[in-house]
Amino acid sequence: MDWQSYARGLALGVVRPESRWYGPLATTPRHVFVPRWWARGNQVWELRDGPADAEIWMRSAYTDRTLVTRIGPVHADQAEPGATVKTGSPTSSSTLPGLVVTMYRHAMIADDSRVLVTTGTGYGTALMCRRLGDDRVTSVDIDPYLVTTATERLDSIGLHPRTAIADLTGHLPGEYDRIVSTVSVRPVPASWLTALRPGGRLVTTLAGTGLIVTADKTEDGGATGRVTPDSAGFMRTRHGDDYDQNTDELWRKVQEADGESVTTSRYPLLYVPDSWEVMSMLALTTPGIDHRTTTAGDTRTVWMLHPDGSWARASASGFLDSPTVHQGGPRRLWDELERIRHRLNREGGLPVYGAHVRVDPDGTLTLSRGSWSIKA
Template structure:
């Protein structure tokens, strides 16, 4: 297939020509790392196979978009299923975001770099930029590591590949750690594996917040929440994929709940407002968001692992939603408090916050009078 012109076009779209990442994006065959992927249609995911439609394969692979490669434990490369349901758990991240994460890391030519594996595309970019001897790539899923290693070898790239939990002990010492899975809290193992003055880049689980931090002399780190945003899948552990108890959804779908009220604000689906969602997740981590629409009637659900839930329904786009809530936490009330602050102050304090991390991994975010601890 004539993929090279497509890769060059992608590089021109996502990277400045003078960037050292430009040649990496222009020369790495992304399609070879994503021969099969999942495309979502409502609640279901449909398998796409590149060999069945090479033109569509090239179009998908060399577009600046994320391609989902695994839903729950069902990997596109190894499954016999054509249709599945569940949550995405592994993907090929959109190339522009991979490059942005690497830029936040401020990688120098001689740095030893640890990255997360996924499909191996991000690892291939790092090898093209630094050389494979300076790159270590890790994933908790042995099959993902094996597939990526095989595809990298075809390109004559042989970085160190290891099967390990990114939140646990790491196989060496590094100048930079770039995680394209989200975490909470900051793993202590990162602080221990970083060399003096080393930097890590990650996202906080459930938020759109990119955290960069540099190791300090006491073994902790200082950094900030970047004026940028990204959302990555949560780090998982040993093939375990967490789901809410089914009973929560059954109650939230139609139940009256313990409290009924009318919100003062128009209906909001929090993932559409990243700063609002991030503030809510920092206060109440683990919320699952769902929505539906039937004509002009729209419904949004907030579901928490402790059994709390909220359902807000609005008829028309100008009507305030009626909210039903249940459980130990009033999820929609907390959402409205955040929106009150946004209206009162004109902004929320999450982006640009300073971050201080102790050697045992406790991270404190501060901006003005606002403070929160991960």
Template sequence: MKWQPYAASLGDEIIRPESRWYRAVANVPRHEFVPNWWERKGDGWVLRTGSDDTAGWMEAAYADQTLVTRVDTSYADYSRVGAVLAGGTPTSSSTQPSLLVRMYGHAMITDRDHVLVTTGTGYGTALACARLGYDQVTSVDVDGHLVNNAKNRLSAQGMRPKMEVCDLTGPLPGIYDRIVSTVSVRPVPVSWLRSLRTGGRLVTTIAGTGLILTADKTTDGGAVGRIEWDRGGFMPTRHGDDYEHPAGDDWKGAREDTGEETFTSRYPLLYPPDAWDVMSMLELEFPGIDYRQRQDGEMRTVWLMHDGAWARATATGFLTSPVAHESGPRRLWSALEKIRDRLNRGGSLPVYGARVAITPEGETTLTRGNWKAVL
């Protein structure tokens, strides 16, 4: 199978040839790390098996896209050929290659650095090994199946980095110059500060947001940095076999109840995940919102649910003002309206470019001008 032209084409698409990451992208066989994957179909998922469609496998593996490899507890690698899932939440994937390279770029990795990366399929680990040599790379994941599969696939490529099964938010298995996480966290784990050399850099995303956080460890054991102007989002860290799904009771009321307050919004209907700066501001205030949407003909509905509170807004077409219903201990749609007010008044939101300060105890504070958020 001639995969090299596909990998070279991917490298040409996502990175300049003078970059030290170009050779890694052009020489690592991504398809070997993603032999099977889940593809979205309507509200559900269908299994794609690479060996059954070689052309489709090459096209998918060397496109600049994320490939979902686990939905809830269903692994693509262990599912029967032709499997179909009625629904479910992605719990592991092979990250979009350009985003991987950007995260590594934000880390400012030098030739002598020892780095900790997250495992997933192992493709990101392979890029780090190709760039640095495998003896400078440690790869961790909470999922033993993923670590085992990635270890075997890396070994087949002659790469034998240190690999560990561990919760990324807990103690880490070494001391590093760089920590690059392709799962999101909130807040930055204290264990990262303890495992990072003074002057070393951590790169991650804040859970539920499109915010890439970079910070350099200071002599007092804390770290300082910023929210990059770049955008990126990852699945949040898992601490077991699956994520918790706490919005079930909220959903019962949110679907049809009138709620405690009803009003007409002044803005067109917005699904917050479509506007990362707006969503990020909302998530900093109310972390862990469950967002849902539905369209029936011209009727569009958006739901927000968070820890006993819910909001539902419905509009016909794209120009009419939506009617919002809210209930519970906090007013989610009203909070969204305030963020959009700020955006309209100022022309931008303060999240991107914000300064980051992390105490040795892990308290993370974002500031820009007179705006402040504590994780």
């Protein structure tokens, strides 16, 4: 297979030829790390087997997009041929290469940096090894299968970084100049600050938001930085084979229920994850909301569900129609969303992007911009 020409095409689509990341992108065989993956089909996730169709494999692996490799506890590598998965959330993937490079660029990596990265499929680890040399790279993941498989695939292309099975939120195996997480966290683990060398930098996303945070270690053991102008969404850290589905029972209970409050919204229907800025602000003020959407004919419905029993359901038949909103439980989730949309409409923007970041030594994170501040 002429994977090299595909890899060069990917590199040219992500960076300029003079970029220090062009070489790693152009010389790293991404298909080695994603021989099988899950593709979203009609109401189900469908297994794709790369070796069964080399052309589709090459096109998929060397396109700048995320390839989902695991749904719930079911990894594509271990699924039966022709398998489908009806329910579940992605729990592992090969992140789109352009976003991996964006995260690495925010880390401001020097040629002598020692870097900790998250493992996943191992492709991002391979890019970092190509950039720095594998002796300067440590790669960790909580999943033994992912670490073992990524290590074998890295070995197969001549790369031998340090790999370890480790909970990213716990003790880390060493000290580093940079920590770059393509898994989202909240709060920032205090162990990261312990593992960072003086002046070291961490780069991560905050769980539930689209916010990329960079912060440099300060003399008091904390860190300061900012929220970057770029947006990104990563899977959050997990401590088992799957994420807890804390709102499934609530979802079943309230699908046809009348709300304790029934109103008409002044704004068009919004599925919150479609708006990075609104989603991020809402996740900071009201964390833990599960967003879902359904369509029946011309009617689209969006849901907001919270583990505390709060819920909202909004439906509309057209883009310009005012949605009818049902709300129940201890909090009015749609009202929280409306307050944010009022502010966006009034001020033309929200204060989350570009905000100053302060991470205390215990991991407490504060975002602030002008008179606005919030602990995240």
